[in-house]
Amino acid sequence: MADTPKPASDGERITMTFIETTTTALLTLAIYSFLAGDNPFYKFVEHLLVGLTIGYTLVITIKSVIWPEAVLPITQGQFQTVVPLVLGGLILLRLVRRWAGWSRISLALVVGGGAGVAIPAMLKARVLDQMTATMAGVTSPAGWIILAGVLSTLTYFVFTRAHRGVWGTSARLGRYFMMVFFGATFAYTVMSRVALLIGRLEFLLGDWLGLLRS
Amino acid sequence: MNLSRRWIFALVAIATVTTLIFRPGLPLSVSRETRHVYEMIESLDSGAVVMLSFDHEASSLPEMRPLGAAIVDHCFRRKVRIVGLALFSEGTAAGYELISQRANAAGKSYGTDWIYLGFRPQYTSAILGMGENIGDVFSQDYEGHPLVSTTLGSRIHNYHDIAFVISLAAGSMPTYWVEYAQARYQVKIVAALTAVMVTSYLPYLESNQLSGIIAGLRGAAEYEQLLGVPGAGSRGMDAQSAVHALIAVLILAGNVQAWRTRRSRHPMESESR
Known part of the structure; x- marks a missing residue:
C-alpha cells in the first residue's frame, strides 16, 4: 500500500501561509518600485510574470484540452481526433523553413472557417441589431438623444464633404458627443485602475501586515 | 508650477x-443596472442553472473577485446551481478556487449544486459548440470526471438548460457571447465587467442584446449591499x-x-x- 501523505500540522500551515504572503508582498513591492524608476527588481518580476503566464497557459491547455480531448480518445480507440491533431501539427511546421508551406493548409482552414463564422455574426450583433435598437428607441427622449448622437457622429466621419453649414454643425455636435464618450471612458478607466491599486494595498495592509479590520 | x-x-497612496x-463609511446608492442583475437571479426558481464564465486574467482579480463572490453567494443562497468555466486560461484556476471556496462556506456539494467545466481555447468554437451540446465541448469536467457522471452535468445539454450566462470579463468576451450565444441561441447574457469596459457595453444593454451589466468594484459593493453582506467590494469603496x-x-x-x-x-x- 502506498504511503498516504501526512496532513500538515497547524504550525506548518502557518509557516507556509507566511512564506506565501511574504513572497507575494515582496513581488508586489518590486513591481511598484517602478514608480520610483526602472530598476533590476522590477525587471526580474516582470520577466517572472511573463514566464509564469506562458508556463501556466501551457499546462492548463495540455491538462484541460490536449490530453482529455485529443490524446485520451485516441488511446481509447476513437481516432476522429487524429485529423485536428495532424492539422494542428502542420501549423508547427512553420518553424522548419523547408516544410513551412504545409502550415498554409491549416491556416487556410482557420482563416476561411473563422471568417465564415465571424462575419455574419458580427454584422448581425454589431451593426444590424444596433441599428434596429437605435431606430426603435425614438419613442423616448433618451432614444432621440441616442439617434442624434449616432447621426451627428457619423457626419463627423464623412471626410468627402466639407464640414461647413448644417453639415459642419452636425459634425461639431458629433465631436461633442465623442468628447462626452471619451470623458466617461477615461473616468471609468480611472475607476478601474484605482480598484486594482486598492486590491493590492488591501493585500499588503491586511493580509500581509494585518493592519486592516476584517 | x-x-x-x-x-x-x-x-x-x-x-x-x-x-x-479608518473606513469613514461613506454612503453608497445602488444603481438600476446592478439592481436589475440582482433581481434576475432573485427571480430564478430553486434548482435553475446559471453558467458563470471566468473570462478574465489574473491582473483584473481585484475587480473580478468581489463581483464573482457576490454573484456566487447570491446563486447559492437562492439554491441556483452553477456551471463554471473559463474562456481565458488565467481565469481557470481563479474561477474554480472562488466557487469551491464559496460552496464550502455555503455547504454546497460538487456535482449536484455546482460543477466546473474548466478551460477551452478558441472561444468562438467553444461558445457555438455549447449551443449544440455542452458534452461535445467538455467531455470531462475540471476535476477529470466524465461530464455525464455528475448529477448536474447530466442535466445540462445546451443553452436551453441554462437560465442565463454571466461572463465575468475584463476584455471583449461579452461581445462574443452576444454574437454567438445570444444572437444564435437566444440565451440571455449578463456581463460582469471591469469598470473600464462599461462604456463599450452600454449600447448592448440599451439594445437588449445584453440582459444586464454589473461593473467594477462599485458594482460588487452595490451587490453586497443588496445581499446585506459587506465584503471586499464594500471595503474598497471608501478608498x-x-x-x-x-x-x-x-x-x-x-x-x-x-x-x-x-x-x-x-x-x-x-x-x-
Whole structure:
C-alpha cells in the first residue's frame, strides 16, 4: 500500500501561509518600485510574470484540452481526433523553413472557417441589431438623444464633404458627443485602475501586515 | 508650477491607505443596472442553472473577485446551481478556487449544486459548440470526471438548460457571447465587467442584446449591499471615493494652471476671446 501523505500540522500551515504572503508582498513591492524608476527588481518580476503566464497557459491547455480531448480518445480507440491533431501539427511546421508551406493548409482552414463564422455574426450583433435598437428607441427622449448622437457622429466621419453649414454643425455636435464618450471612458478607466491599486494595498495592509479590520 | 508625478503617486497612496485603515463609511446608492442583475437571479426558481464564465486574467482579480463572490453567494443562497468555466486560461484556476471556496462556506456539494467545466481555447468554437451540446465541448469536467457522471452535468445539454450566462470579463468576451450565444441561441447574457469596459457595453444593454451589466468594484459593493453582506467590494469603496475626489481636484487644478500659463504667455489672445 502506498504511503498516504501526512496532513500538515497547524504550525506548518502557518509557516507556509507566511512564506506565501511574504513572497507575494515582496513581488508586489518590486513591481511598484517602478514608480520610483526602472530598476533590476522590477525587471526580474516582470520577466517572472511573463514566464509564469506562458508556463501556466501551457499546462492548463495540455491538462484541460490536449490530453482529455485529443490524446485520451485516441488511446481509447476513437481516432476522429487524429485529423485536428495532424492539422494542428502542420501549423508547427512553420518553424522548419523547408516544410513551412504545409502550415498554409491549416491556416487556410482557420482563416476561411473563422471568417465564415465571424462575419455574419458580427454584422448581425454589431451593426444590424444596433441599428434596429437605435431606430426603435425614438419613442423616448433618451432614444432621440441616442439617434442624434449616432447621426451627428457619423457626419463627423464623412471626410468627402466639407464640414461647413448644417453639415459642419452636425459634425461639431458629433465631436461633442465623442468628447462626452471619451470623458466617461477615461473616468471609468480611472475607476478601474484605482480598484486594482486598492486590491493590492488591501493585500499588503491586511493580509500581509494585518493592519486592516476584517 | 510643475508638480512631480511622484507627488501625485504619494497623494493617491496616502488617500487610499488612510481610507482603507479608518473606513469613514461613506454612503453608497445602488444603481438600476446592478439592481436589475440582482433581481434576475432573485427571480430564478430553486434548482435553475446559471453558467458563470471566468473570462478574465489574473491582473483584473481585484475587480473580478468581489463581483464573482457576490454573484456566487447570491446563486447559492437562492439554491441556483452553477456551471463554471473559463474562456481565458488565467481565469481557470481563479474561477474554480472562488466557487469551491464559496460552496464550502455555503455547504454546497460538487456535482449536484455546482460543477466546473474548466478551460477551452478558441472561444468562438467553444461558445457555438455549447449551443449544440455542452458534452461535445467538455467531455470531462475540471476535476477529470466524465461530464455525464455528475448529477448536474447530466442535466445540462445546451443553452436551453441554462437560465442565463454571466461572463465575468475584463476584455471583449461579452461581445462574443452576444454574437454567438445570444444572437444564435437566444440565451440571455449578463456581463460582469471591469469598470473600464462599461462604456463599450452600454449600447448592448440599451439594445437588449445584453440582459444586464454589473461593473467594477462599485458594482460588487452595490451587490453586497443588496445581499446585506459587506465584503471586499464594500471595503474598497471608501478608498475609491477618496481617490476619485483627489483626482478630480488634481484635474481641476491642472486645468486652472494650464489656463493661467496660456493666459500669461498670450494675453492678447485671451482678451480677444
